[in-house]
Amino acid sequence: MDITHVTHVKNVYPTKDGASVTIIDQTLLPLETKYIELESAEAMYEAIKLLRVRGAPAIGICAGFCMAALARQMTTDGEAFVADFERAADYLNSSRPTAVNLSWALKRMCALARSTADKPREERIAALDREAQAIQDEDIEMCRKISEYGLSLIKDGDGILTHCNAGPLATSRYGTALGPLFLGREKGMNFRVFSDETRPLLQGARLTSYELHNAGIDVTLICDNMASIVMKNGWVDACFVGCDRIAANGDAANKIGTSGVAILAKHYGIPFYVLGPTSTIDMSCPTGDRIEIELREPEEIAEKFYAQRMAPKGVKCYNPAFDVTDHSLISGIVTEHGVLRPPFDVALKKLFD
Numbered sequence: 001m002d003i004t005h006v007t008h009v010k011n012v013y014p015t016k017d018g019a020s021v022t023i024i025d026q027t028l029l030p031l032e033t034k035y036i037e038l039e040s041a042e043a044m045y046e047a048i049k050l051l052r053v054r055g056a057p058a059i060g061i062c063a064g065f066c067m068a069a070l071a072r073q074m075t076t077d078g079e080a081f082v083a084d085f086e087r088a089a090d091y092l093n094s095s096r097p098t099a100v101n102l103s104w105a106l107k108r109m110c111a112l113a114r115s116t117a118d119k120p121r122e123e124r125i126a127a128l129d130r131e132a133q134a135i136q137d138e139d140i141e142m143c144r145k146i147s148e149y150g151l152s153l154i155k156d157g158d159g160i161l162t163h164c165n166a167g168p169l170a171t172s173r174y175g176t177a178l179g180p181l182f183l184g185r186e187k188g189m190n191f192r193v194f195s196d197e198t199r200p201l202l203q204g205a206r207l208t209s210y211e212l213h214n215a216g217i218d219v220t221l222i223c224d225n226m227a228s229i230v231m232k233n234g235w236v237d238a239c240f241v242g243c244d245r246i247a248a249n250g251d252a253a254n255k256i257g258t259s260g261v262a263i264l265a266k267h268y269g270i271p272f273y274v275l276g277p278t279s280t281i282d283m284s285c286p287t288g289d290r291i292e293i294e295l296r297e298p299e300e301i302a303e304k305f306y307a308q309r310m311a312p313k314g315v316k317c318y319n320p321a322f323d324v325t326d327h328s329l330i331s332g333i334v335t336e337h338g339v340l341r342p343p344f345d346v347a348l349k350k351l352f353d
């Protein structure tokens with residue numbers, strides 16, 4: 001497969017008249033590539049909640065297009081329009097709590113709705129369309145830069161371990177944690193990538209190994225509990241992971257299991273990098289302790305993806321979707337502005353000042 005088919009995948013886009021949003025249903029990958037159209041607020045909420053669209057930046061991009069589409073269904077103007085718009089934004093925002101890109105994009109759309117509320121309807125909708133498109137275009141640009149900075153941290157032939165999926169499907173183009181690998185591949189470099197399967201929703205098995213394999217990158221799928229032996233064998237030169245929310249002190253929330261990878265990496269002396277756009281940094285959140293961790297249904301652990309239920313009926317399950325990696329375990333945070341090094345509270349403050 002041509003590598004651009006992977007890096008430039010059209011995962012989220014407004015349908016022609018802008019009244020709905022088209023996404024790849026990521027829950028069906030890799031067996032089926034199916035595009036679905038989201039028209040109602042309920043369908044949009046469901047698509048985010050059930051991870052049909054997933055990955056922090058992609059969720060934010062989708063929310064932007066969704067709000068522009070929903071604005072067309074609103075018959076109000078002025079203050080009443082702003083109230084309707086904010087109500088719809090709050091509803092979408094309640095679909096998933098951890099990735100800050102969702103609330104970040106919704107806040108951006110709400111600010112624009114407020115400033116154009118008194119404009120003629122056509123003009124207001126055109127402005128909302130442009131804002132949603134800008135969110136996506138900026139993400140494309142940010143991912144490209146993150147990919148370049150990330151690539152500067154590794155060399156041809158390196159072994160990279162990644163967790164979850166932070167590729168093009170989760171973003172706009174190239175991705176964040178996987179971006180350097182695609183960019184390097186385009187330049188003729190070869191990497192050996194280890195993809196954690198990422199229990200319980202298997203983003204690593206279903207999406208990361210699919211994207212990398214399709215791009216002709218040497219990828220080996222491992223169960224999450226195999227990361228230690230792979231590191232001990234000396235096969236990993238660096239860990240690259242994405243992020244859902246970075247606090248002001250550098251603590252980084254990402255898919256459940258990420259913090260365990262960081263602890264292992266520290267033990268084996270392997271650099272651990274978090275890659276993400278500045279839209280994932282939440283300077284209003286002082287530390288990772290303040291990040292809300294999404295809890296999901298027990299069925300995801302007990303039965304999903306098994307031919308039959310594998311746990312006793314009624315057994316208690318704890319299913320947090322994310323964990324927070326302590327800033328002390330992170331070697332560098334790669335944003336579109338470069339590679340931040342510890343102390344992250346100082347580096348992040350400087351970036352935002």
Ligand code: MRU
Nearest residue numbers: 054055056164166170242243255
């Ligand atoms: O629950 P998901 O699949 O949306 O979680 C995704 C992750 O944790 C990703 O690593 C993160 O969003 C970064 S995507 C560039």
